[in-house]
Amino acid sequence: MFVDRPVGIDLGTTNSEIALCHPSERRIHLYTDRFGRKTMPSAVAWDPKTQSLLVGHAARARRTRARTQGDAIVESIKRKMGQTVKTMVGPKALLPEEISAAILTELCARFREYLAADAEPEVEMRVTRATVTVPAYFDAPQVEATRRAAEASGLEVLSILQEPTAAAIHATWKHRLGDGTFLVYDLGGGTFDVSVVRCIGGEYQVLAIDGDNYLGGDDLDRRFAEHLRADLVKRGYTLDLDVRQSPDDAVRWSKLVHLAQEIKESLSTRDVVHVSKQDMFDDQGGESVAYEAEIGRAHYDAVVASLIDTTLVCCERALEKSQKMAGVGIAEIDHVLLVGGSTRVPRVVQRVTEALAAKSKNGKPLQDEVDTCVALGAAIHAAQLGGLRIGDVDKKTMVSFVSPLVGQGKHLRLGVRVEQAPEGTQGLAVREGEGTLAEAAVAIGQQVRLDVPLGEQEENPAVLALVGKDGGTLVELNFKLYRGDARPRASALSRPSVIAKDIALEVVRAGRRERRVLLAHGTGLPAKVKREFFTMDQSGRVVLRLLQDRLPIKTLVIEVPGDTKVGTRVDLELACDESMRMHARAEVAGQELWALVEAPSAARYEKVEAILALLDEAEQAGRALWGAYGQIYQRESERLITSIRELIAIDPDKCDALCQKLRLLVDEFRGGEQEEMTPPMHRFEQVLNSLRRIVYRATGSLVGMDRAAWEERIGRIVAEAERAYEASDGPSWRRIFNETQALVETAYQEELSSVRHDDPSYLARRFATVFAWTSRLELELEDFQPSAAEEVRPVQVAEKERLTAWLREKCAKPLAALDGNGDAAQTRRTLEQVASELERIQAALERIPSIGLVTDRGTR
Incomplete structure (x- = not known):
């Protein structure tokens, strides 16, 4: 059996x-x-x-x-x-x-x-x-x-x-929790995930996700290993490592990482650990390396603090998404769950408690079985999906119980499906000893329900018998029924995951290829979308090219008659299931096509030359952008470029992931490698829409033009842009884009100067802008990654802490003190003072990566 x-x-x-x-x-x-x-x-x-x-x-x-x-x-x-x-x-x-x-x-x-x-x-x-x-x-x-x-x-x-959903399932099962909303903080060895998961009546919904596939306990180990390497260099060892090029350096680095891991684990239970390692390896000069020191938990925390703070930024983003989608912010979270072995690090528990759990309904995080709760939750869900199979190979028998074998009442409603049985099987019976508890006629593949009397013992042995036409027993299989409380289980996963990247279709607009998003990032799964498009030529075929972000993932080609009219409707249906498997169906002129869509693998940045070329391209893109548009790009790209340079020699995998993020950022602002027209069309449309909003808010003349003149001006901009785009006239296209951007900034400044600064609607808009700016700077400070170089890190960390305190004292506190009912003039002065402070903090934050660098411009 x-x-x-x-x-x-x-x-x-x-x-x-x-x-x-x-x-x-x-x-x-x-x-x-x-x-x-x-x-x-x-x-x-x-x-x-x-x-x-x-x-x-x-x-x-x-x-x-x-x-x-x-x-x-x-x-x-x-x-x-x-x-x-x-x-x-x-x-x-x-x-x-x-x-x-x-x-x-x-x-x-x-x-x-x-x-x-x-x-x-x-x-x-x-x-x-x-x-x-x-x-x-x-x-x-x-x-x-x-x-x-x-x-x-x-x-x-x-x-x-x-994984976070599995952890929530286990917490609900173990603690017998009812309905609730969880924030699952999962810091494992190599990845970090945060999910906001809601459970209502056994149904689990993922409201929002965020995370970093290249941030985990391994990165804490590598960060502290770099600290150890720098300390050894100060002691006179030659350790200028390059793990990408030298196998010997890779081994040296591996041993330092292993030592860092041992220190991390020891400090999880002790405040101070004494390290004494002799003959760890030979340095690059052939000298045997030894390391002896006392390391305190506070010192370790200071080295890895910025990585831990980065996880909290991901949590903030996830909560922002869940707030927009379902009105669930941190105050609505019932339980913060800590998952993953790296949550044993005391600094992690401290920061999660301060930043998240203390603001939730339950002041402390749930933290038990952090290494195994994901597997435990998956086992609970697997049992719900797959039930229990028993069988006998020799007698070619297999039977599945599709309902729980545990209950509290006098009877247990038992679901049974016979999947394989000896020839002549007509029915089944549940027996105890010589008596029959329940029986039913059955056929192969058929599911039946049996009301079985449940004994008073915790375990009640029973026999499942398959019987033939004459009532004789063909097979007997032993099993047990249990008396007890069936714990909460996941009855459904209506929104078990969300789409991580946009799924789009390449279309032609104004003679140029563009993307039209079909399933946007963050869409809950399973999902299905239907869209109508139209043919634009009589080539005899219709080409539908699907993209994930900017990468092609599937091209559907449908043959149609050559005389098919231009403008014939094309119906496209795209479905994506819980496991992110995609299917597409297209129909045009009576022709239909189905296809399985396979997502692409990201390009690899394995060679140093390719990474350096990307950094050059990113910096060149920044020089071509200006104004508010350029400032946004500079903030994002500078942070990525700095991290890539720090990791290029010691962590190729994470360096590769950051390069892919930088590639997407460059594509988003400047256009992809294959695009001739930069900036891309979608960026021009964003700037143009900003201009339209400012114009339509205006109640009178703006920049010397009334509403009618503005509409005529915007119409000319659109016409000139379309002509330049269709003709692939790059210089004209960039000129029109820059003129439009300049108009936006000029119109905004004039709008600002003409508004009555004590107008309640202006003050409300100004407060929202300043508050959002403050929140963004808080996130950027938390997200900032100090240099891995031991000589530079303390200075950058100190500056980051100074700016954080400055932001809290001069910006966050004054804003929190505004209650909306105070004197309008005083409110305006407070908002302007805060905005002035924010400008200085923003500039100081952007200078952190260059602290201590020299300049080639003298004072003479």
Whole structure:
């Protein structure tokens, strides 16, 4: 006989876990090895002796070996999921999903052994079905790669579940919580996710997500490892490392990271740790490196503080989204959940408590089983989806229980489906001893409901019998019914995830190709959209090119008669399910086409030359932009450029992720690499719409023109812009854009000067603008990443803290004191004083990355 209960798996960046919800629903079996360890390292290495892969602790044990030995360890492969780049594991070049499949195969094999140890000798414990979790911020390629990895390991994937949702499911189950709204703060080894999740009547809805696929405990370790490296350099060692180019440097860096990890873990339970390491490795000059020091928790916190503050910025963005969507801000959050091993860092708990939990309905965060709660929640959901299968291979029998086997009443409503049965099976019966508790006629694949009397014991053994036409027993399968309280479970996931990137269609407008967004970033899944378009030529084919952001993901080509009229309607339907799998259907002139849409893998920035070229392009783009438009770009690009330069030699993967963000920023403001006309059309339309809003707000003459003159002027701008765009006249296009931008700024200044400054409507608008400016600067200060260089970091951190205090004292407090009912003149003076302070703080913030740099302009 076999038993098949679906499992929940957390395929983590650093560690992975697997769990199974017991049919009694009183406990969850979590894999634990003979040493009591509940997690398995997500590590893979090559063993030259056996010519095979090592997975888990056996692989991680080789962490300190030189890469030149051919047995390099591969870790944090989750960060590369969805990419087509291959990683060498010994002689094998493997995709990230193939390495992940090896981890899952080993994890499932160990769990089978774990379950078999407690099972009856004649019972085979199967692990064949699973709910697998992914970070909330994974996009479509990453989700699909995770699914393929699970399937390659031999699993049937029941669902892909976002990690924060799984954590919320477990918290609801464990603490027997009713309806509520959770903010799930998930800081794992390699990724950070935050989700706002609402539970109503067992239905879970993801209201908002945010996060960073390249921020986690690994980054805390790398940050402190860089601090250790700089300290060793001060002590006279030669350690100018370049892990991208030198395998020996990569090994040195790996050992420093490992030491930083040990220090982090020790400081989670102690205020001070004494470090004494001898002969760690040889430096670049051949001298053996030793390190001895006492490190306090406060010192560690100061080094990693900015990374932790960055996670809070993500939380603020998620709360802003949930506020707009569902009116859920921090005050409406019932519970803040801490998830992930990195939430053991005391500084993390302190900052989350101060910034989030203290402002929620429950003043303290929930923090239990942070390493395993995602797998535990996935196991609960898997049990809900997959029930329990039992069967007998020899007798070709398999039966599924599709309802819980636990209840409190006199009877239990039992759902049973016979999936495979011996020939001649006509019915089934539930028996206890010699008596029959319930019976029903049944057919293969048919589900029946049985009212079964429930015994008074906690466990009530029973037999499920399949009977033939004459009433004789063909097969008997043992199982148990349980008396107890069925805990809360996820009855539905109506909005389990949201789209991470815009899905658009390339269209032709004014003779130029443009994007029309079909499913916008943040759209809840599952989602379906229908749009109408029209043919523009008689080429005999209709081409529909779908894009994810700016990358093509699918081209649908429909053959139509050559005499099809120009302007014939084209119907496009795009559907995206909970796992971000997309299907498209198009119809035109009676022709129809269906297609599966596969999202693209992002371009890789592996070579230093490509990264430097991107930085040059970003800086050139900034020089071509001016005014408020240029200021926005400069703020965003400067932060990314600074971080890329800090990481280029020590963290290639995270550097690659930041390069992709910078690429999108440049494309957004200046246009993509393939676009001839810059800035792009959508930016021109944004500036033009700003001008229209200012003009239509005006009650009289503005810049010497009345409403009619303005409408004529705007009409000329649109006509000139369309002519330049259609003719691909770059110089004329940029001139028109710059003139329009100048008109916006001039009109705005005149509008500002002509408004009565004690007008309540003006004061309300001014307050909203100044308040938003203050909030944005608060986020930018929290998001600012100080230099990794130990010599520069203290100065930048000190300046950041000074500006934060300045902002709080001179801006946030005066704004909070305005109640809207005070003297108008005093309110106006306060707002102008705050705005003046904000300008100075903004300028000082933009100068932080260049603190201490020299200039080539003297004072003579």
